[in-house]
Amino acid sequence: MGADGRHRLQLCPWQLPRTLQIREVGPRDGLQVEKPLSVADRVRLIRALADAGVRHVEVGSFVSPKAVPAMAGTAEVVEQLGRLDGVTRTALVPNERGARDALATGVEELTVTLSASAEYARRNTNMTLDAALRELEMTCKLAGEAGTPVDAVVSCAFGSPYEGDIAPAEVREVGEAALQRGATVVTYADTTGMATPARVAALIDAVGADVGLHLHETRGTGLVNAFAGLTLGVTRLDSSIGGLGGSPFATGAAGNVATEDLVHMLDDLGIETGIDLSRLLRASAVVAEAVGHELPSAVARRGPRLSKPSQYT
Amino acid sequence: MGADGRHRLQLCPWQLPRTLQIREVGPRDGLQVEKPLSVADRVRLIRALADAGVRHVEVGSFVSPKAVPAMAGTAEVVEQLGRLDGVTRTALVPNERGARDALATGVEELTVTLSASAEYARRNTNMTLDAALRELEMTCKLAGEAGTPVDAVVSCAFGSPYEGDIAPAEVREVGEAALQRGATVVTYADTTGMATPARVAALIDAVGADVGLHLHETRGTGLVNAFAGLTLGVTRLDSSIGGLGGSPFATGAAGNVATEDLVHMLDDLGIETGIDLSRLLRASAVVAEAVGHELPSAVARRGPRLSKPSQYT
Numbered sequence: 355m356g357a358d359g360r361h362r363l364q365l366c367p368w369q370l371p372r373t374l375q376i377r378e379v380g381p382r383d384g385l386q387v388e389k390p391l392s393v394a395d396r397v398r399l400i401r402a403l404a405d406a407g408v409r410h411v412e413v414g415s416f417v418s419p420k421a422v423p424a425m426a427g428t429a430e431v432v433e434q435l436g437r438l439d440g441v442t443r444t445a446l447v448p449n450e451r452g453a454r455d456a457l458a459t460g461v462e463e464l465t466v467t468l469s470a471s472a473e474y475a476r477r478n479t480n481m482t483l484d485a486a487l488r489e490l491e492m493t494c495k496l497a498g499e500a501g502t503p504v505d506a507v508v509s510c511a512f513g514s515p516y517e518g519d520i521a522p523a524e525v526r527e528v529g530e531a532a533l534q535r536g537a538t539v540v541t542y543a544d545t546t547g548m549a550t551p552a553r554v555a556a557l558i559d560a561v562g563a564d565v566g567l568h569l570h571e572t573r574g575t576g577l578v579n580a581f582a583g584l585t586l587g588v589t590r591l592d593s594s595i596g597g598l599g600g601s602p603f604a605t606g607a608a609g610n611v612a613t614e615d616l617v618h619m620l621d622d623l624g625i626e627t628g629i630d631l632s633r634l635l636r637a638s639a640v641v642a643e644a645v646g647h648e649l650p651s652a653v654a655r656r657g658p659r660l661s662k663p664s665q666y667t
Numbered sequence: 668m669g670a671d672g673r674h675r676l677q678l679c680p681w682q683l684p685r686t687l688q689i690r691e692v693g694p695r696d697g698l699q700v701e702k703p704l705s706v707a708d709r710v711r712l713i714r715a716l717a718d719a720g721v722r723h724v725e726v727g728s729f730v731s732p733k734a735v736p737a738m739a740g741t742a743e744v745v746e747q748l749g750r751l752d753g754v755t756r757t758a759l760v761p762n763e764r765g766a767r768d769a770l771a772t773g774v775e776e777l778t779v780t781l782s783a784s785a786e787y788a789r790r791n792t793n794m795t796l797d798a799a800l801r802e803l804e805m806t807c808k809l810a811g812e813a814g815t816p817v818d819a820v821v822s823c824a825f826g827s828p829y830e831g832d833i834a835p836a837e838v839r840e841v842g843e844a845a846l847q848r849g850a851t852v853v854t855y856a857d858t859t860g861m862a863t864p865a866r867v868a869a870l871i872d873a874v875g876a877d878v879g880l881h882l883h884e885t886r887g888t889g890l891v892n893a894f895a896g897l898t899l900g901v902t903r904l905d906s907s908i909g910g911l912g913g914s915p916f917a918t919g920a921a922g923n924v925a926t927e928d929l930v931h932m933l934d935d936l937g938i939e940t941g942i943d944l945s946r947l948l949r950a951s952a953v954v955a956e957a958v959g960h961e962l963p964s965a966v967a968r969r970g971p972r973l974s975k976p977s978q979y980t
Contacts, residue, residue: 513973555679575928585681623863652921
């Protein structure tokens with residue numbers, strides 16, 4: 355019996371981490387495809403997430419308000435939010451100019467996306483990989499001067515709707531190029547939901563487990579891919595409150611893996627995230643009200659399996 | 668490189684079976700919560716599934732048409748269907764009388780449900796476990812005389828909405844009692860979607876891997892629980908075309924794990940099921956038209972990750 359009075363699994367058949375770092379991307383990746391919310395609503399939502407124990411949150415992006423209207427006013431969001439004790443506030447930046455704006459607000463991390471798919475990059479940002487790496491390098495230089503880490507998020511890392519599968523070695527080259535240009539860490543993103551446990555295994559085999567994974571539920575595989583990653587030693591995952599999200603540029607993309615669904619599973623596996631599920635479900639209700647529709651998350655819709663932790667772990 | 672010209676994973680990090688037996692339960696567990704379909708539509712649907720390579724299908728149940736109107740006429744379904752080469756036709760029976768009716772049609776397997784939750788059993792069938800075991804014993808006697816195997820499906824095996832968690836040792840006792848009364852095999856069912864990989868591990872630790880699993884997507888965990896089961900040696904899973912289903916008696920129950928989503932993942936893991944995904948998606952379209960609404964299955968809604976198998980497995 356554990357210190358908390360719960361029976362422990364006699365035999366945990368998988369090698370799982372004891373703790374998992376969740377980066378909540380709903381306020382950026384989730385909201386960017388919704389009708390624009392007010393700055394006040396965005397701030398309220400992020401505070402509700404922090405109150406639930408979220409310790410890392412992508413608060414918005416510094417992109418063109420014409421391209422992504424819902425992300426206009428991210429500087430105001432960060433300003434009104436202020437520093438949150440123990441919380442890393444991340445902002446997505448598309449280029450050096452965005453990086454400058456983001457760093458001026460005092461966020462604690464930048465994310466920059468690169469694409470493993472040339473065609474996705476062309477349609478999404480009209481940039482070649484070389485051009486994107488040059489922007490990344492300039493962003494990393496600025497961020498380095500401010501002492502701010504940069505996470506390079508490699509999109510289409512598990513397949514592209516245009517090119518099909520991309521060899522893990524090619525995907526790795528994109529991540530390595532990002533690290534050479536000054537990125538602090540790399541996250542591999544399943545932008546259009548093409549990952550399966552087989553793809554996760556192949557990529558982790560190529561890049562190692564010291565990476566973040568950003569997974570989508572397009573084909574219902576978000577949670578199983580997250581679990582597959584955990585069994586392979588991954589300890590950093592992106593997820594989105596309510597399962598909101600999907601790229602505004604990718605046909606057939608659907609929501610991110612839902613933070614509620616992920617925490618619900620992790621709680622029962624005994625993996626610590628620092629997040630309190632019942633508070634998270636209150637934040638989820640705030641989000642549903644703000645966006646004005648039911649959320650994709652199954653646990654948000656149907657509630658957790660038990661109100662109390664299981665006796666039989 | 669494999670014989671089919673595909674690159675193989677250098678290192679498959681999990682112990683996975685090479686083949687998986689899928690029992691398609693859509694025509695029973697799926698359709699029982701839909702508006703009643705005609706016998707002709709039910710036959711057409713089962714034939715479409717068999718054409719896709721489904722080798723085991725629960726064709727209906729012999730329950731009271733008052734209790735479950737959508738299952739009225741199952742004898743006619745089996746009669747019009749006839750024997751299907753290489754396909755095991757299964758029928759659910761609630762008692763000795765249903766068993767007699769089912770066996771008269773010539774189905775190749777019977778399923779009988781028992782509950783690990785006393786309160787679920789009381790509400791669902793108004794029977795105690797002892798009474799259910801007596802019915803099972805009589806069913807197994809009849810089935811044994813006909814040379815027909817009986818699968819005892821233990822509901823609420825991963826938790827009950829009434830009692831909460833049920834100790835794996837107690838769940839095992841129900842399965843063992845069923846085998847003692849003459850059941851051929853046991854399937855453990857996540858009737859209300861309370862399973863997680865931790866619950867799957869705990870139960871398999873108690874009962875061994877030579878069991879079937881019947882999983883639901885109520886809380887988004889159907890596919891991850893299936894994968895967890897595979898890594899622990901399970902080789903028999905129930906799934907439902909389109910993800911249709913859910914118990915008509917359990918509040919908050921939602922659909923079974925979708926056959927499309929399962930086969931889509933298994934294909935990419937290189938696990939053989941005998942089912943052709945593109946034909947299965949055609950069967951899925953037949954089902955959606957028959958039931959008159961979009962299906963829950965993510966792969967049915969958004970299509971497979973690639974039209975051709977990956978080059979990089």
